[in-house]
Amino acid sequence: MREAPRARSVLSRLDRAVFAQVAKRTWPAAEPVLPRLSRSANRGVLWFGIAAGMWALGGARGRRAAMRGAASLALASLTVNTLAKGAVGRQRPVLDRVPLPRRLPRQPLTTSFPSGHAASAAAFTAGVALESRGMGAALVPVAASVAFSRVYTGVHYPSDVLAGMALGAGAAFAVRGLVPTRDLVPVPARPRAKVPALPDGDGLVVVVNPSSGAGTHLVDPASQIAALLPKAEVLLCGEGGGSLPDLLETAAAEAARRGGVFGVCGGDGTVNAAVAPALRNRVPMLVLPGGTFNHFAADLGVDSVADGCHALAHGHAVRADVGRVRPRGRGAGREPVYFVNTFSLGVYPELVRLREHWSPRIGGPAATLLGAARVLRTATPLEAEVNGRPRSMWFLFAGNGVYRSVGLAPLRRHDVADGLLDVRIAQAGRLARPRLLATAAGGLARTRLYAAARTTGLSVANLPAGTHMAYDGEVVPAGPELVIDKLPEALTVYRPLTD
Incomplete structure (x- = not known):
């Protein structure tokens, strides 16, 4: 029974000894850098700034890595600040031995164990690395510097930092458990296609x-x-x-x-x-x-x-399904249109139209937010018949293949040739405006206000004049009657061999 307190005492003395050695040692190259770096990581500002850059410049993989890193950071911060710090209650180090130029202008008020900055740094970096090893490796020196800066500036003991880093890495793996990375998701047996190999692009x-x-x-x-x-x-x-x-x-x-x-x-x-x-x-x-x-x-x-x-x-190639929208009834002489991602009616086409109108002047993200605010304030439900049944709805969505989602938001597919349309309808009715707000927040997924089905086709009739439809981000007028179906395995497309 006496061994545990004795071990804790030894570790505590070692912890304080290492802290004292760091405090008394001269670090000429670190003095102008580490205190500023430590402050830049307050409230995750440094990491969210890096995530914004990855989102803008890193392509699809960069956006996935940025989202995973940010989600891991959020979970780590929540765990540290609401559970871990209150459970341990360790006092901050005494600053007497820390040179004045190293000290932070504002000292933290929370308890010392574990380090929230170290947890955030490890969580963000590990989350990014789980999506992209290269991007994660590039962030390791930054994360290590932020973690060490907390000892260097005298606000944490080394064990606070090590525990924070362990919690941060654990948060990244917990997020991966909830939302698996691509390498963990079993790829379905897509139908492979026989295609020419063109090593130098001839042809x-x-x-x-x-x-x-x-x-x-x-x-x-x-x-x-x-x-x-x-x-x-x-x-x-x-x-x-x-x-x-x-x-x-x-x-x-x-x-x-x-x-x-x-x-x-x-x-x-x-x-x-x-x-x-x-x-x-x-x-x-x-x-x-x-x-x-x-x-x-x-x-x-x-x-x-x-x-x-x-x-x-x-x-290396596979066959992929193609979604199809065909006009029917009055004025049905138009050619069908195709979609490889999504088709929608209702508020989304209006949002896309507003975004395209404003984005040249204020940029895409700001235009999307402004368009969403306008739609939430002014939109009215769409009245139409879906498969012969009258519906009042905020939107009708049809995905070319089954999408994995967070709430109502479709995120991605793991099979582009499953033969199915992923159909979702957010219904209106009484209290229409609050229902639209709930739809925007993803709060209808388990209520009677939300209908979903996986099918091979559906029909939409009695669309009001002036209705627009969106497919793969393009917005065009819709006719009064539409048939949405699929052309299974109609398209042959090259893709890396992963299964």
Whole structure:
């Protein structure tokens, strides 16, 4: 029984001895850096700033890593500040031995064990590393410096820092347990397709839309393609005065004539515009991420231009479903439209329209927030019939494949050829405005106000005049009657071999 107190006493003496050694040692290179770095990490400001940069410049993998890092930090901070500090109640170190220039202008008021800064640093870095080892490795020196700065400035004992780092790493793995990383999710047996392997790109005709994701690329995608696939024919939209649809049609026809591959590099709207030419010419597609979100490319596992070029070089491809929207009834002479991600009616098309209207002046994120505020304030429910049943609804969503979600928000798919439409409806009725607010907060997923089904098709009738529909981020007028269904395994697309 006496061994435990004796061991704690030994560890406490060791802890204080190490703290004293750090305090009395001279660190010329650290003095102008570590106190500032320690302050920059207050309330996670440093880490959220890094996350914003990763989100803006890191592509699909960077956005996933930023979200996972931020979620891990939030869980670690909650655990440390609400449970751990109150449970232990350890006093802060005495600052007498710490040189005055090192001390923080404002001393923390909370208890010492464990270190919240160290927990946040470890949680964010471990969370990022679970999505991207390279990005995580780049953050390790920063996280280690923040953790050490807490001892250097005299606000924590070494054991406080070590315990905080352990809790932070544990929070990152706990988040992974709730939301598994891609490598932990079993990939379903997608139908593989027999396609040509083009190691140097000979036979590839690829259209690059430079306006997709403007300003988000560190390296020009066209230059990357030319370097990785030197014999590919790269066509830039905007050169020669041709429109994007005409250029895509020409490229698909030329790729089919050569018996090669039709490529497209751009955002989801550009990819959507390429689907119809690919189907008409029966040519395999290479989808390269070149936009802001690149949802279809990400769900294929193509996180970068290099990923897609590697799949092309080795001849790895699968078949993917294509969603289809066909007009019916009055004025049904229009051609069907296709979607590889999502289709929607209701408030979302209006949000997209407002975002596209305002984003050139105030930027995409601000335009999205302003558009959401406008929609929440002014939108009215959509009255229509769905599969013959009258409904008053805020939105109807149909995903090309089953989406994993947080609340009502569809996040991503793990199978692009499951043969199903993921249909969701947020219903209105009495107290319509509060219901819309609840929908925006994701609070209807388990109530009668929310309907969901997995099906192969549905019909929508009696749509009011002036109704718009959105598909893969594009917004167009909708006819009075629509049929939404699928073309199973209609599209052949290259993707890295992961199963």
